[in-house]
Amino acid sequence: MIKVHTIPGGIHPETHKSMSNGSAAERIPTPDRLWIPVSAGLKYESEPIVNVGDSVKRFTQLTQPKHAFAVASHSPISGTVAAIEMRSVVAMPERQVLMIAIDNDGNNESERRAPMALDELSGAQILDRISRSGIQGQGGAGFSTQIKIAASKQVTHLIVNGVECEPYITADDRLMRDYSDDIMLGIQCIAKAMQLTQITLGTEDNKPQAFEAMQNAAAAANINMQWGVVPTKYPSGSEKQLIQLLTGQEVANGKLPADLGILMLNVGTLAAIGRAVVHDEPVTERLVTITGEACERPGNYWVPLGTPIDALQTFAKDGAKAQWIQGGPMMGVRVTDTTAPITQVTNCLLIQPAVKSTSEMPCIRCSACYEACPMQLLPQQLLWHAKSNNEQKLKAHNLFDCIECGACDYVCPSDIPLVQYYRAAKDELRAAESDRVRSEHARNRFEQRQARLERIEQEKIAKREARKKAAEAKKAAKQVDSDTTTSDKPKAGLLAAAMAKAETSKAPALSAEKLTKQVSNLEAQLIHQQQLLEEAGDDEKRAKIDARIKNTRIKIDQAKAKLASIDDQEQPNA
Amino acid sequence: MVELLALLLLTTIFGVVLGYANVKYRVEGDPVVDQIDALLPQTQCGQCGHPGCRPYAEAIASGEAINKCPPGGQPTINSIADLLGVDAPSLDEEHGEESDIQLVAFIDEPNCIGCTKCIQACPVDAILGAAKLMHTVIESECTGCDLCVDPCPTDCIEMIPATDGRNVARWKQPDLIATSERGIVHD
Numbered sequence A: 001m002i003k004v005h006t007i008p009g010g011i012h013p014e015t016h017k018s019m020s021n022g023s024a025a026e027r028i029p030t031p032d033r034l035w036i037p038v039s040a041g042l043k044y045e046s047e048p049i050v051n052v053g054d055s056v057k058r059f060t061q062l063t064q065p066k067h068a069f070a071v072a073s074h075s076p077i078s079g080t081v082a083a084i085e086m087r088s089v090v091a092m093p094e095r096q097v098l099m100i101a102i103d104n105d106g107n108n109e110s111e112r113r114a115p116m117a118l119d120e121l122s123g124a125q126i127l128d129r130i131s132r133s134g135i136q137g138q139g140g141a142g143f144s145t146q147i148k149i150a151a152s153k154q155v156t157h158l159i160v161n162g163v164e165c166e167p168y169i170t171a172d173d174r175l176m177r178d179y180s181d182d183i184m185l186g187i188q189c190i191a192k193a194m195q196l197t198q199i200t201l202g203t204e205d206n207k208p209q210a211f212e213a214m215q216n217a218a219a220a221a222n223i224n225m226q227w228g229v230v231p232t233k234y235p236s237g238s239e240k241q242l243i244q245l246l247t248g249q250e251v252a253n254g255k256l257p258a259d260l261g262i263l264m265l266n267v268g269t270l271a272a273i274g275r276a277v278v279h280d281e282p283v284t285e286r287l288v289t290i291t292g293e294a295c296e297r298p299g300n301y302w303v304p305l306g307t308p309i310d311a312l313q314t315f316a317k318d319g320a321k322a323q324w325i326q327g328g329p330m331m332g333v334r335v336t337d338t339t340a341p342i343t344q345v346t347n348c349l350l351i352q353p354a355v356k357s358t359s360e361m362p363c364i365r366c367s368a369c370y371e372a373c374p375m376q377l378l379p380q381q382l383l384w385h386a387k388s389n390n391e392q393k394l395k396a397h398n399l400f401d402c403i404e405c406g407a408c409d410y411v412c413p414s415d416i417p418l419v420q421y422y423r424a425a426k427d428e429l430r431a432a433e434s435d436r437v438r439s440e441h442a443r444n445r446f447e448q449r450q451a452r453l454e455r456i457e458q459e460k461i462a463k464r465e466a467r468k469k470a471a472e473a474k475k476a477a478k479q480v481d482s483d484t485t486t487s488d489k490p491k492a493g494l495l496a497a498a499m500a501k502a503e504t505s506k507a508p509a510l511s512a513e514k515l516t517k518q519v520s521n522l523e524a525q526l527i528h529q530q531q532l533l534e535e536a537g538d539d540e541k542r543a544k545i546d547a548r549i550k551n552t553r554i555k556i557d558q559a560k561a562k563l564a565s566i567d568d569q570e571q572p573n574a
Numbered sequence B: 001m002v003e004l005l006a007l008l009l010l011t012t013i014f015g016v017v018l019g020y021a022n023v024k025y026r027v028e029g030d031p032v033v034d035q036i037d038a039l040l041p042q043t044q045c046g047q048c049g050h051p052g053c054r055p056y057a058e059a060i061a062s063g064e065a066i067n068k069c070p071p072g073g074q075p076t077i078n079s080i081a082d083l084l085g086v087d088a089p090s091l092d093e094e095h096g097e098e099s100d101i102q103l104v105a106f107i108d109e110p111n112c113i114g115c116t117k118c119i120q121a122c123p124v125d126a127i128l129g130a131a132k133l134m135h136t137v138i139e140s141e142c143t144g145c146d147l148c149v150d151p152c153p154t155d156c157i158e159m160i161p162a163t164d165g166r167n168v169a170r171w172k173q174p175d176l177i178a179t180s181e182r183g184i185v186h187d
């Protein structure tokens, strides 16, 4: 048992955990149709590698990552690809993403797997198996586990996160009690592949049975672990908070746990790793706590990924007007579209009786939110600046440090949904940033194009001049030719041509006579254009003629200037 | 007399220092224009009546109205007003309307005859193609300026919503879930 440190802020809401953690996890009947988002995690893109009509088995790979942070998806059932189309996600009705529909054929066929004992696998093989199994962080953030591990090269300390501090949720609790073997396998995989020297389990003091099960499993698997039991307080299970609780070290602003030599993985993620590596089974289902005051049979259920929330409607109490929340009561989001599927980040479905929402009242500056904030931010200031979308102030108050834990929401006497303001503000700021990058890029391209067009124009002019000079030189050479005697013709001819060339390169391109003529022509043109301008009716035409007049004026000025320079040159000779 | 001399000396010294500073720390170009240009969206569409964003920035610096850029919309107007310390007017609708959805050009390739007219119109070289060969728009480079649509003789260019992440739905300010609806009450 290690000494536990303290963290600032935090709250103690009613936990409501006993509703759902009484019995072992069960399986729900597999629905007839699953909808698998092509880009699991939604932010980073993958592409489908199956077509409509293809038949698939359980574990058949459906998508291939296009982005390094993206993960692959695999079919949870055997059946046929019925459709690939745009569908809404759970909490943003406007947001549509590409999803693959799999129709269940009921045969429950699996693709052949290649299970291997841990002893036979090398570190590289372990990492490879992890990377092709499509594992995302199961704690709720959904970041690619492969990338998290890849970014933790110098890590020596694995912290196993079994805190699960959010009220109502008991999936990790049940997982530690009933599947501690899988978790231990995962720990062994990571310890072997990354050559770790230290492993610590962090859990809350309200899960004694889970703690005991984990200790027994560690002893059985012969794993040397440290044990940290933190007092129940929300949000102790958040990454930075748990590191501080267990090690006393703070992850500095802009740093990662890896900078402290720490890798933290959730127990669910570790169980998935264990199954992926040893049993060669990619993630196709997850343990979901289905609970709430309006829930019929609260408990933990293995749900195939892609199960539409609609298929779970039987869990809602009869006759109750319920509202569904994906995630827990603190960090969850309202389910706006019940056709949306369960994904790897769905740790909980909360079914609460619908209550009439009270409207938000003005902030009274009580600073309760400040006291609750585990990141020691100033939530009321952030709210103020989020409402006015003040980018500089939001950044100055470290908006991006907010872990969206909702502690401030919970304590706010004015019932202000603070976190939602922050989520919106973060999105706004990110969008502004990418707009800036984009316009910078467009500016560069525009300027480069302008420069190129300019250069091409200059080259054209230069070529034209060169041609003209060459022609004149030829003419001059011919003239000299006819003047000289036949005997020294070649030599003299060449000489004369060279001289003529030298002369023309110095001489003005146009003779004074020509220029004078040009000026008078242009002046006549100008008078004509001015007449046109007076006659022109609408503004558009006038603007065009105006432009032409300006052009003519410039030409006249240029011609006059040239004329003057010729005069200057000729004077001394005269 | 001494005072006069002292003053003379001081003015000379300051004169030299200022003169030196003027040469040494001269700022190239016009910083105000640069700052305004940095705030404009660089769509290069010309809806403001200028041939590109920079010329409009120059025009603003010499006194033109700041509300003529529809792609930038109100946010751009606000930030320019902020920069110049003036009140932010609303967008002058005469130049176009602000749109929520960002569009990009899309060439219906079977109808493209390879005339290169759109390539010449595109201010940011976002169209790829060659004479008598099919053209296409590189989405990530397209600013959605609309300038390629008119020159196309077969009308095969269409403006469609961008799919490269420019239009991804964002969280909105609270319409999501009020604190009291979460089923946990604070003590």
Ligand code: SF4
Residues within 6 Å of the ligand: A369, A372, A373, A374, A375, A376, A377, A378, A379, A401, A402, A403, A404, A405, A406, A407, A408, A409, A418, A419
């Ligand atoms: S949601 Fe953000 S601001 Fe509110 S308490 Fe948590 S970390 Fe602090």
Ligand code: SF4
Residues within 6 Å of the ligand: A362, A363, A364, A365, A366, A367, A368, A369, A370, A379, A380, A383, A408, A411, A412, A413, A414, A415, A416, A418
């Ligand atoms: S808890 Fe609510 S009312 Fe109190 S200061 Fe924070 S935002 Fe304002």
Ligand code: SF4
Residues within 6 Å of the ligand: B104, B105, B121, B122, B123, B124, B125, B126, B127, B137, B141, B142, B143, B144, B145, B146, B147, B148, B149
């Ligand atoms: S492709 Fe068309 S719409 Fe896009 S930037 Fe070029 S000219 Fe404008």
